[in-house]
Structures are given as C-alpha cells and as structure tokens.
Amino acid sequence: MDEHRIGLKPIRRSMWAPTGQPLTCPVEPGYEWLYVYAFVNPESGESLFWLIPVVNKQAYAAVMAAFAQKVGAGADHRVLVVQDGAGFHVxxxxxxxxxxxxxxxxxxxxELQPAERLWELTDVPIANRAFKSIKEVEAALSDRCVWLEGQPDLVTRHTLFHWWPLLAN
Incomplete structure (x- = not known):
C-alpha cells in the first residue's frame, strides 16, 4: 500500500521529437493536489486504487476500511499490508x-515497496500534459486506475520483486 500525490504541477517525462525541431511541452502549473492510494498484490497483480483529495489519518482510516471491505478481510480472512512509515499511517x-x-x-x-512501482503506470495519461483543473486530472487518473485494475500481468511485471515471498500452493 502506498500513496502518490498528483496535481496541477506538471509531471515531465522523456519524449521523442523530430530531428531539428524544438521540443515543447505545455506548462500551466497550479497548486491543487489529489492523492492516489494504491494497494497491490505483487504475486497476482491484483490492484485497487482510490483517488482522495487529502492525505491524513482520517483519509488513511477510511481507505483502509474500504480496502478491508473490498477484499473481505475479517476474522476468517487476514490480509497483510506492507506500508511505509508515513506519520498518518497510524x-x-x-x-x-x-x-x-x-x-x-x-x-x-x-525501493522495498512494490506499490511504489505503480506510479510510473498511473502517471502515463497525465505526463507531459497541462490541465486547467484538478477535475480534469482526476478524470484522466480515474480512467487509468480502472484500466490498471484489469491488467494484472502488467502490474505483476512492475511490482513482483525477485525476492518477494510467494505463497506456497
């Protein structure tokens, strides 16, 4: 599990440009933010995403409760969540x-966090683009996150480290 801050401040990535022509990227920096909360099972490639306007203890608790309900966690089904030591992970x-x-x-x-490797996948539709509002960013990200939830093989290729402990079958 990890969080990623996205906003109106542009994300820049390398891109191709025709030889001899200058490369231009639109820039309209702003300072509104959106947070992507992501859960991933590196072995199966299952992933779940939430787009939340804040990152704090209350948002963390709400997302964790939604995740627990979504995966059916309970007395008979225990789920181990690996996370970083952010102060709001309390x-x-x-x-x-x-x-x-x-x-x-x-x-x-x-480098130990598999979910950290999801951000290069989630950022694809917003990299090298300028958005006028955070709602436009949210629309692009929500479509991408829904798509990624249906791409377990792609997610596994990015998140399953060679040393990750696999479940015994």
Missing amino acids: PPDVGHPEGIQTVTLPPYSP
Missing part, C-alpha cells in the same frame, strides 16, 4: 479494520 483509536495487519518498512527505503 490507525484511529479503534485500530485497523478486523483482518488487516500491517508491516512497516524501514525508513527511507522506497
């Missing part, structure tokens, strides 16, 4: 939803 007073257990990665180790 469950509310009532704790995590039933069936959810978390493991926190060491500080400053994004």
Whole structure:
C-alpha cells in the first residue's frame, strides 16, 4: 500500500521529437493536489486504487476500511499490508479494520515497496500534459486506475520483486 500525490504541477517525462525541431511541452502549473492510494498484490497483480483529495489519518482510516471491505478481510480472512512509515499511517483509536495487519518498512527505503512501482503506470495519461483543473486530472487518473485494475500481468511485471515471498500452493 502506498500513496502518490498528483496535481496541477506538471509531471515531465522523456519524449521523442523530430530531428531539428524544438521540443515543447505545455506548462500551466497550479497548486491543487489529489492523492492516489494504491494497494497491490505483487504475486497476482491484483490492484485497487482510490483517488482522495487529502492525505491524513482520517483519509488513511477510511481507505483502509474500504480496502478491508473490498477484499473481505475479517476474522476468517487476514490480509497483510506492507506500508511505509508515513506519520498518518497510524490507525484511529479503534485500530485497523478486523483482518488487516500491517508491516512497516524501514525508513527511507522506497525501493522495498512494490506499490511504489505503480506510479510510473498511473502517471502515463497525465505526463507531459497541462490541465486547467484538478477535475480534469482526476478524470484522466480515474480512467487509468480502472484500466490498471484489469491488467494484472502488467502490474505483476512492475511490482513482483525477485525476492518477494510467494505463497506456497
């Protein structure tokens, strides 16, 4: 599980340009933000995304509860969530939803987080583009996230590290 901040500030990526012609990219920087919360099972490629306007303890708790419900976590179905040590990854007073257990990665180790590799996939429709409103960004991202949820092979290729512990069949 990880979060990614997206906004009106452009995301730049390398791109091709015809020889001898200058490369131009539109820029209309703004400072409105949207956060992508993502969960991924690296082995199966299953992924779930939520687009939320804030990142804080309340949003984290709401997304974690929605995730638990979506995957059927409970007394008979335990789910292990690997996450970074962000300060808002603290469950509310009532704790995590039933069936959810978390493991926190060491500080400053994004290379260990499989969900961190999702961002290069989610950013495709918004890279090198300028948007006039955060609603336009949200529309582009929501379409992309829905599409990615149906692409488990692509997600696995990006998130399944060679050292990731696989489930015994």
